[in-house]
Amino acid sequence: xxxxxxxxxxxxxxxxxxxxxxxxxxxxxxxxxxxxxxxxxxxxxxxxxxxxxxxxxxxxxxxxxxxxxxxxxxxxxxxxxxxxxxxxxxxxxxxxxxxxxxxxxxxxxxxxxxxxxxxxxxxxxxxxxxxxxxxxxxxxxxxxxxxxxxxxxxxxxxxxxxxxxxxxxxxxxxxxxxxxxxxxxxxxxxxxxxxxxxxxxxxxxxxxxxxxxxxxxxxxxxxxxxxxxxxxxxxxxxxxxxxxxxxxxx
Numbered sequence: 001x002x003x004x005x006x007x008x009x010x011x012x013x014x015x016x017x018x019x020x021x022x023x024x025x026x027x028x029x030x031x032x033x034x035x036x037x038x039x040x041x042x043x044x045x046x047x048x049x050x051x052x053x054x055x056x057x058x059x060x061x062x063x064x065x066x067x068x069x070x071x072x073x074x075x076x077x078x079x080x081x082x083x084x085x086x087x088x089x090x091x092x093x094x095x096x097x098x099x100x101x102x103x104x105x106x107x108x109x110x111x112x113x114x115x116x117x118x119x120x121x122x123x124x125x126x127x128x129x130x131x132x133x134x135x136x137x138x139x140x141x142x143x144x145x146x147x148x149x150x151x152x153x154x155x156x157x158x159x160x161x162x163x164x165x166x167x168x169x170x171x172x173x174x175x176x177x178x179x180x181x182x183x184x185x186x187x188x189x190x191x192x193x194x195x196x197x198x199x200x201x202x203x204x205x206x207x208x209x210x211x212x213x214x215x216x217x218x219x220x221x222x223x224x225x226x227x228x229x230x231x232x233x234x235x236x237x238x239x240x241x242x243x244x245x246x247x248x249x250x
């Protein structure tokens with residue numbers, strides 16, 4: 001038995017009247033897209049999970065393109081829960097993002113929860129023009145309440161102006177390389193997350209590395225970018241730590 005294949009596509013374009021249009025807004029199968037009320041020049045899209053998953057063997061993909069001068073915010077209606085399925089093998093969830101010059105993207109989905117027995121690998125690849133702006137949030141919760149996690153792997157790659165500013169990979173759960181739950185990685189915490197913030201002004205005013213509270217740290221990246229990393233006992237406290245760090249970035 002094979003898993004489900006589904007791809008969702010978004011394209012945002014400046015409409016010439018101070019707003020943003022969505023000439024492409026296509027979802028299929030378990031990935032439904034809904035446009036919601038925007039604010040000012042910003043268009044807003046919500047990803048709605050129409051089915052459970054991803055399950056074992058599923059292949060999901062989301063592609064988002066922001067053209068010159070457009071502004072887009074993408075969120076999700078609820079957390080994504082990776083579950084075991086009848087099909088054998090690892091599920092995959094691939095996100096592909098591109099933002100042209102003068103464009104802005106806020107990529108703010110709800111958390112990904114790795115349920116016991118699941119096996120999921122997530123890749124996120126971001127390609128930005130030198131004058132693009134980005135806030136990208138990733139949150140991963142290892143197991144539901146009182147539950148051991150499944151196996152979860154993720155890789156995040158961000159390029160700005162053709163230059164790689166971030167390429168990192170994390171593996172957690174049963175079968176992951178040893179030490180993932182040790183003091184150098186999660187230190188026994190059950191939620192891990194990060195923010196990638198790209199702003200042209202960071203090129204001349206770099207972010208200063210610092211801790212934010214007890215659970216988050218802000219680090220400058222090469223080029224006009226910064227990374228916030230955080231760990232916490234649960235998803236609620238993880239979100240609070242990331243929100244606080246974003247406020248410190250201004």
